[in-house]
Amino acid sequence: MEGVTDAPMRALLSERGGFNYCVSEFLRISQDVLPPKVYLEHIPELRADCRTPSGTPIQVQLLGGNEELLALSAVRACELGARAIDLNFGCPAPTVNRHDGGAALLRYPDRIRSIVAAVRAAVPAEFPVSAKLRLGWDDMNAIHLNAERAAEGGASWITIHARTKVQGYIPPAHWKYIGAVRKNLDIPVVANGEIWTREDFLKCRDETGCEHYMIGRGALADPELSWVISHELGLKLPSRCQSLEGSFSTRAREWLPLIERFAEHCAAHVETHSGAPYTVRRVKQWVKMASLKKELPWFELLKRTQTLSEVYAVLSQLD
Numbered sequence: 380m381e382g383v384t385d386a387p388m389r390a391l392l393s394e395r396g397g398f399n400y401c402v403s404e405f406l407r408i409s410q411d412v413l414p415p416k417v418y419l420e421h422i423p424e425l426r427a428d429c430r431t432p433s434g435t436p437i438q439v440q441l442l443g444g445n446e447e448l449l450a451l452s453a454v455r456a457c458e459l460g461a462r463a464i465d466l467n468f469g470c471p472a473p474t475v476n477r478h479d480g481g482a483a484l485l486r487y488p489d490r491i492r493s494i495v496a497a498v499r500a501a502v503p504a505e506f507p508v509s510a511k512l513r514l515g516w517d518d519m520n521a522i523h524l525n526a527e528r529a530a531e532g533g534a535s536w537i538t539i540h541a542r543t544k545v546q547g548y549i550p551p552a553h554w555k556y557i558g559a560v561r562k563n564l565d566i567p568v569v570a571n572g573e574i575w576t577r578e579d580f581l582k583c584r585d586e587t588g589c590e591h592y593m594i595g596r597g598a599l600a601d602p603e604l605s606w607v608i609s610h611e612l613g614l615k616l617p618s619r620c621q622s623l624e625g626s627f628s629t630r631a632r633e634w635l636p637l638i639e640r641f642a643e644h645c646a647a648h649v650e651t652h653s654g655a656p657y658t659v660r661r662v663k664q665w666v667k668m669a670s671l672k673k674e675l676p677w678f679e680l681l682k683r684t685q686t687l688s689e690v691y692a693v694l695s696q697l698d
């Protein structure tokens with residue numbers, strides 16, 4: 380998630396376990412192929428076999444509307460170490476959409492096919508190329524044709540965020556559309572959107588029948604959600620899995636070690652992500668996202684902190 384799940388957050392969540400892979404934030408390709416520096420700033424893991432420190436593979440996500448540029452950009456990503464590419468056809472941000480990127484492409488199914496095909500043809504055959512779609516621009520039924528076109532273009536799988544661009548992030552997510560698409564496609568379909576709890580997951584699985592799931596905000600709000608879902612899917616549980624309660628504590632003291640660990644990961648990314656202001660800003664964003672679904676009264680105190688020591692002081696004084 381752009382501006383949220385950066386390299387330190389990927390490192391933290393993947394070492395806790397339950398994820399088969401992560402997707403990078405999008406790199407927006409508009410005028411030219413981006414210089415290597417930009418790839419490496421956003422995805423420093425490219426230098427390490429494009430895996431998080433604990434070994435979870437990362438897909439590099441590209442966003443744009445120009446198939447040739449996207450193909451060249453995907454090639455550059457692979458030259459720098461990428462082993463899988465994801466194409467973003469879901470971002471609803473007006474600036475991105477005005478410049479022919481993200482969800483704007485959902486109005487042009489044939490362009491989705493040709494973009495996927497161009498990137499597929501440019502990237503070594505053994506590297507997956509996938510597509511991330513919303514249900515449509517304003518029509519939820521648009522997903523049928525868009526998904527078909529992505530598959531025709533050679534997508535290895537598609538991920539569907541079960542809302543249109545116009546629906547933004549307003550609940551609910553309309554999972555049943557994912558189920559209908561899954562039944563008609565020969566490639567795997569990954570279900571995404573509004574999975575915050577075990578109950579959400581079970582309902583989503585009922586409605587979609589999918590084998591694969593992507594979690595975004597829920598993974599930040601509940602650092603045990605990936606364990607719970609892995610358990611429900613019958614996957615091997617990570618060794619550090621301590622609880623399958625499915626509802627991570629709301630107590631400040633329980634969050635403190637997670638935040639300390641996140642700060643360690645931030646410090647490890649010396650060039651790009653280090654520095655207390657960066658870390659504090661990210662911690663606030665993270666807890667803000669968690670507080671969308673949880674009562675975290677200590678977030679009010681956290682908001683006023685400026686330094687990491689203040690963050691730690693607040694969290695350790697509270698229960």
Ligand SMILES: Cc1cc2nc3c(=O)[nH]c(=O)nc-3n(C[C@H](O)[C@H](O)[C@H](O)COP(=O)(O)O)c2cc1C
Nearest residue numbers: 380381404405511540571572573574594595596597
């Ligand atoms: C702040 C924010 C940034 C996001 N950035 C991206 C992005 O860079 N690429 C992407 O494919 N999806 C992005 N998304 C969408 C999420 O991947 C996901 O599809 C959406 O949040 C619904 O899933 P969730 O309910 O599990 O969060 C972003 C979402 C948010 C809230």
